[in-house]
Amino acid sequence: MKMDAIDCIMTRRSIRKYDKKEVSKDIINKILAAAMMAPSAHDQRPWRFLVITDKKLLEKAANVYKYHGMVKDAAFAILACGDPSVEKQEGFWIQDCSAATQNLLLASHSLGLGSVWTGVFPRTDRVDAFRKLFSIPQPIIPFALIPFGYPAETRQKEDRYDETKVHWNTW
Amino acid sequence: MKMDAIDCIMTRRSIRKYDKKEVSKDIINKILAAAMMAPSAHDQRPWRFLVITDKKLLEKAANVYKYHGMVKDAAFAILACGDPSVEKQEGFWIQDCSAATQNLLLASHSLGLGSVWTGVFPRTDRVDAFRKLFSIPQPIIPFALIPFGYPAETRQKEDRYDETKVHWNTW
Numbered sequence: 001m002k003m004d005a006i007d008c009i010m011t012r013r014s015i016r017k018y019d020k021k022e023v024s025k026d027i028i029n030k031i032l033a034a035a036m037m038a039p040s041a042h043d044q045r046p047w048r049f050l051v052i053t054d055k056k057l058l059e060k061a062a063n064v065y066k067y068h069g070m071v072k073d074a075a076f077a078i079l080a081c082g083d084p085s086v087e088k089q090e091g092f093w094i095q096d097c098s099a100a101t102q103n104l105l106l107a108s109h110s111l112g113l114g115s116v117w118t119g120v121f122p123r124t125d126r127v128d129a130f131r132k133l134f135s136i137p138q139p140i141i142p143f144a145l146i147p148f149g150y151p152a153e154t155r156q157k158e159d160r161y162d163e164t165k166v167h168w169n170t171w
Numbered sequence: 172m173k174m175d176a177i178d179c180i181m182t183r184r185s186i187r188k189y190d191k192k193e194v195s196k197d198i199i200n201k202i203l204a205a206a207m208m209a210p211s212a213h214d215q216r217p218w219r220f221l222v223i224t225d226k227k228l229l230e231k232a233a234n235v236y237k238y239h240g241m242v243k244d245a246a247f248a249i250l251a252c253g254d255p256s257v258e259k260q261e262g263f264w265i266q267d268c269s270a271a272t273q274n275l276l277l278a279s280h281s282l283g284l285g286s287v288w289t290g291v292f293p294r295t296d297r298v299d300a301f302r303k304l305f306s307i308p309q310p311i312i313p314f315a316l317i318p319f320g321y322p323a324e325t326r327q328k329e330d331r332y333d334e335t336k337v338h339w340n341t342w
Contacts, residue, residue, distance in 0.1 A: 005179035007283035009205045036331045039288050050338045091293040098269030110176035117210050122262040133202045160207045167221045
């Protein structure tokens with residue numbers, strides 16, 4: 001399955017309804033490999049990924065807070081986490097983990113899956129809840145929860161270009 | 172020009188040496204459109220983009236601090252900025268701008284350009300310097316500076332997959 005990179009970026013939408021079809025481990029590994037190709041400050045790669053395929057754990061993750069409900073129907077989910085202890089310059093791990101998460105979304109879309117980025121960090125209530133649920137040790141920080149599955153909804157391409165957000169040479 | 176999305180993600184490398192060839196406005200607009208297709212918390216799209224094509228301004232931007240030197244040779248650069256004032260939930264603008272920046276890098280790579288993400292926020296010295304140089308008003312925050320150009324260096328594909336960073340169902 002091939003999808004042009006620009007088409008992939010332009011047609012990716014948040015998908016919150018998933019088919020019951022399973023996703024192969026080969027596809028999950030491709031998506032993880034894509035995440036790890038993100039750039040990072042000083043190439044420190046401060047990310048970690050908890051892959052959740054167990055149905056009972058998906059249900060527990062779905063109950064952490066109300067906007068994560070779709071997680072229970074996902075084929076799998078990834079809890080992207082950060083490890084600030086490897087940083088050479090403080091504070092960039094959030095950007096590095098975000099770039100990795102965007103790669104997760106794009107790679108999964110190009111492979112025919114749907115996914116959605118649900119925010120965890122910097123909401124301390126959510127960080128604490130996921131830390132407790134999955135026994136995630138310090139200094140690792142739960143960052144974002146991304147459920148994946150073959151889409152059971154179709155969403156139209158959207159044009160988000162907004163020229164008022166672009167400045168040329170002067171503000 | 173077409174490039175498979177997975178290939179794009181897996182072969183993108185940071186490119187710091189640029190050819191003198193100009194980049195068309197059509198390509199710059201395609202890259203900006205890709206950035207604006209990033210997901211964002213509550214779909215608030217808290218990003219702004221200052222596109223720098225003026226050679227004198229590129230030189231000034233290159234002198235802000237030592238790791239930005241390659242900016243003077245870029246065909247153009249984009250100073251990605253954030254607008255935290257539009258947020259419904261505090262603190263997610265950094266993730267949103269990071270996702271947009273990753274789209275900038277991937278889109279440019281797929282269109283034959285090289286680029287590199289150079290960090291600005293949260294380093295207050297750099298934020299202040301770019302704010303002053305381009306008269307960027309509050310509450311906008313200079314976030315990252317990305318120079319672009321046709322590559323004058325080739326970098327090999329790298330395998331960054333690290334299975335020690337992946338956990339399956341339990342930490």
